[in-house]
Amino acid sequence: MEKLEKSAPVPLKKKESHNPDTPLPRSAAGGASRTSALARFREGALAAAFIAPALLLFGLFLFYPLIQSVYLSLHSTNPRGQVANFVGLANFRNLFNSPGFPNSLIVTLKFILFTVPASLAFALVFAAVCRAKIRGMKIFRFVFALPIAVSVGTGSIMWMVLFHPTLGTLNYFLGKIGLTPVQWLTDPNMALLSISLMTVWMNVGFLFILLLGGMQGVPEEIYESAKIDGSGPVRTFWRLTLPLVSPTLFFASVTSVIGAFQAFGQINILTKGGPVNSTNVLVFKLYEDAFVNFRFGVGSAQALVLFAIVLLITVLQFVFAERKVHYQ
Amino acid sequence: MKPISLPRILAYVLSTVAALSILFPFWITVSNALMTEAESAAYPPKLWPSGLHLDNFAQVLNTIPILRFIMNSFVVSSAITIGCLITSCMAAYAFAFLRFPGKRIIFALFLSTMMIPWEVAIIPNYLTIRSWGWLDSYAGLTIPFLATAFGVFLMRQFFLQLPKELMEAARIDGCGHIRIFLRLAIPLSMPGLATLGVYSFLNHWNMYLWPLLVTSSENMRTVQIGVSMLQFSEMTAWNLVMAGLVLVLLPSLVMLALGLGRLVGGLTAGALKG
Numbered sequence: 001m002e003k004l005e006k007s008a009p010v011p012l013k014k015k016e017s018h019n020p021d022t023p024l025p026r027s028a029a030g031g032a033s034r035t036s037a038l039a040r041f042r043e044g045a046l047a048a049a050f051i052a053p054a055l056l057l058f059g060l061f062l063f064y065p066l067i068q069s070v071y072l073s074l075h076s077t078n079p080r081g082q083v084a085n086f087v088g089l090a091n092f093r094n095l096f097n098s099p100g101f102p103n104s105l106i107v108t109l110k111f112i113l114f115t116v117p118a119s120l121a122f123a124l125v126f127a128a129v130c131r132a133k134i135r136g137m138k139i140f141r142f143v144f145a146l147p148i149a150v151s152v153g154t155g156s157i158m159w160m161v162l163f164h165p166t167l168g169t170l171n172y173f174l175g176k177i178g179l180t181p182v183q184w185l186t187d188p189n190m191a192l193l194s195i196s197l198m199t200v201w202m203n204v205g206f207l208f209i210l211l212l213g214g215m216q217g218v219p220e221e222i223y224e225s226a227k228i229d230g231s232g233p234v235r236t237f238w239r240l241t242l243p244l245v246s247p248t249l250f251f252a253s254v255t256s257v258i259g260a261f262q263a264f265g266q267i268n269i270l271t272k273g274g275p276v277n278s279t280n281v282l283v284f285k286l287y288e289d290a291f292v293n294f295r296f297g298v299g300s301a302q303a304l305v306l307f308a309i310v311l312l313i314t315v316l317q318f319v320f321a322e323r324k325v326h327y328q
Numbered sequence: 329m330k331p332i333s334l335p336r337i338l339a340y341v342l343s344t345v346a347a348l349s350i351l352f353p354f355w356i357t358v359s360n361a362l363m364t365e366a367e368s369a370a371y372p373p374k375l376w377p378s379g380l381h382l383d384n385f386a387q388v389l390n391t392i393p394i395l396r397f398i399m400n401s402f403v404v405s406s407a408i409t410i411g412c413l414i415t416s417c418m419a420a421y422a423f424a425f426l427r428f429p430g431k432r433i434i435f436a437l438f439l440s441t442m443m444i445p446w447e448v449a450i451i452p453n454y455l456t457i458r459s460w461g462w463l464d465s466y467a468g469l470t471i472p473f474l475a476t477a478f479g480v481f482l483m484r485q486f487f488l489q490l491p492k493e494l495m496e497a498a499r500i501d502g503c504g505h506i507r508i509f510l511r512l513a514i515p516l517s518m519p520g521l522a523t524l525g526v527y528s529f530l531n532h533w534n535m536y537l538w539p540l541l542v543t544s545s546e547n548m549r550t551v552q553i554g555v556s557m558l559q560f561s562e563m564t565a566w567n568l569v570m571a572g573l574v575l576v577l578l579p580s581l582v583m584l585a586l587g588l589g590r591l592v593g594g595l596t597a598g599a600l601k602g
Contacts, residue, residue, distance in 0.1 A: 040427065043426050043427055043428065043505070044426075044427075044428040044429065046422075046426060046505055046506070047422040047426040047427075047428035047431075048428065049418075050418040050419060050421055050422035050426070051418070051419050051422050051423075051434060053414070053415045053418060053419075053474075053475065054415040054416070054418070054419040054438070054475040054480060055419075055434070055437075055438075057415065057471075057472070057474050057475035058437075058438070058441050058475060058477075060456070060472075061449060061453055061456075061471075061472040062441050062444050062449055063441075064452065064456075065448070065449035065450075065451075065452035065453050065456075066444060066448065066449065068452035068455075069448060069449070069451065069452055072451065072452070122346070125342075125346075126343075126346060129339050129342065129343050130343075132339065134336060134339060134340075136340075137343075139347075140343045140347055141588070141592075142584075142585070142588060143347040143350055143351060144346070144347065144350060145584065145588055145591075145592075146350060146351070146354065146581075146584070147350065148530065148584060148591075149530065149577065149580035149581050149583065149584040150534075150577065150580070151533065151534030151535075151536065151551075151552050151580070152534065152536045152552070153534070153536055153551070153552030153553065153555050153556045153576075154552070154555055154573050154576055154577055155353075156556065157555060157556060157558065157569060157573055158353045158354075158356070158357050158573060159353060161356060161357070161360065161566060161569075161570070162353060162356060166371060167368075167369065167371060167373055167566070168373065169356055169373045169375070172372050172373050201350065201353065204350065209588075209591050209592050209595060210595055212592050213591075213592045213594065213595055216592065232335070233335045233339075258445060261445065262445055262446070262447055264447070264536065264537050265536035265537065265552075265556075268536075268540075268556075269556050283447050283537075286447065286450075287537070290450075290451050290454075291454070291541060296451055296455070299451050300451050300452075303447065303448045303449075303450070303451060304448070306445065306447060306448055307444065307445065307448040310443070310445050310448075311443055314443055
């Protein structure tokens with residue numbers, strides 16, 4: 001019954017018309033309405049049962065922690081994680097007055113700048129190349145997707161060998177082309193770039209898969225007609241592929257920025273935030289404060305600042321970027 | 329047969345260069361895993377092993393409980409994946425086909441969880457898990473991850489794309505929602521389930537921060553933590569570390585090879601139309 005409205009033609013302007021929500025037309029007489037009330041109650045109960053598991057888990061492990069974070073951030077805690085006393089906004093004030101936290105913010109922003117545009121650009125080019133129906137592209141597709149199978153833990157150790165100052169192959173190759181060896185992870189000016197290099201390599205797999213999926217969603221006829229019109233591959237890429245894939249690209253950029261804010265594993269394994277805090281990103285600092293020094297109050301304050309920033313960036317990206325995104 | 333055009337050659341050359349740079353770290357890992365200890369510590373670094381020293385793998389298996397780590401990760405990722413599939417399908421079905429009060433608000437609530445980075449919740453979650461005595465247990469490693477908003481959206485998307493005629497026919501035949509859910513919606517959404525399954529498995533196989541926090545005994549360590557501790561343990565022989573890495577990489581590579589087709593397109597569908 002309720003599906004009837006769905007199949008009815010909906011005016012195009014009405015964008016979010018969530019059909020199943022709209023009430024049924026009141027046509028039934030008294031007796032029928034009682035059974036339909038019962039049916040509706042049953043449906044509601046079933047819906048409640050279906051939604052309950054997910055909702056319960058979200059409540060316990062996402063919403064409650066968010067509230068608890070606010071509570072903790074306003075208190076000082078003892079090393080066992082118990083609240084000692086109310087300190088108001090002192091945790092936040094201390095954060096911004098100490099040099100550590102502003103430094104972490106800057107390091108994180110730099111990290112985003114180094115990793116996100118590069119990862120997106122590489123993934124986009126790889127996807128554009130693999131979209132073309134050329135012989136052998138299946139192999140390239142697999143290779144470009146490979147890094148998605150590498151976790152931070154394994155990836156970091158793989159790169160630790162490459163970055164090794166004497167045994168590492170990167171310095172060996174630099175030496176071959178006559179350049180001086182680079183102290184990849186121990187030079188404060190270099191460490192964040194090295195971490196970024198490794199992170200771009202790791203990110204490319206997922207972004208490539210995402211963007212390739214977006215490109216395959218574009219009907220082949222559009223490309224065919226562009227070809228007939230004499231559009232070359234570069235022109236097709238800028239004029240056709242890029243605008244058509246822009247919704248996916250937009251989503252990819254939002255998730256990449258948020259992902260960059262959450263970077264932790266590679267830093268914990270490769271540099272531990274050093275040298276001289278040059279790679280001390282937000283989540284690493286949070287981890288150190290909360291789980292190495294057991295200052296849960298300060299840690300929670302940082303978590304909330306992180307949350308606020310991520311929220312702000314997401315909203316900003318939606319407000320500014322979405323206008324430029326082309327939806328089919 | 330068309331003549332090979334210049335752009336096509338260019339595409340091949342660029343792809344090859346890109347593919348080689350992506351493969352390079354893998355190559356160094358695999359070749360080091362097959363070297364003797366002296367070879368892997370030699371300068372200048374060797375790019376090819378002198379022979380296939382497969383005893384490295386045996387040695388690494390004897391020194392570190394790497395099979396135990398792999399088993400732990402396997403149990404954790406599978407449990408999370410199965411749990412996620414169940415909770416996602418159920419919630420997705422409710423959002424796609426059932427009418428109930430407050431649907432939009434609850435849906436918005438689900439949507440909002442995508443905005444909360446896990447790291448924000450990590451301190452309270454750690455305290456919760458600790459107070460429940462779940463440190464160093466599978467429960468602590470899995471239960472917080474059994475539901476994802478992404479999964480709900482992806483599955484809802486698949487459900488909404490099912491042919492409406494089919495659902496209506498089933499209703500007319502007197503099928504209840506539970507029957508439609510189990511016999512129709514789920515079997516017809518296998519591609520969606522596969523996408524979500526592969527994605528969820530890989531994601532949780534790769535989890536790092538949470539297992540680092542909630543496990544301390546060697547028995548409960550997952551692969552990622554175990555592997556990153558290879559270098560801190562007494563042996564810093566790179567060939568053995570790399571042999572360990574290869575063993576750890578294998579399952580995810582197999583998973584990727586099997587599931588790549590599913591991931592392409594599937595993830596995008598969930599990302600955009602959810």
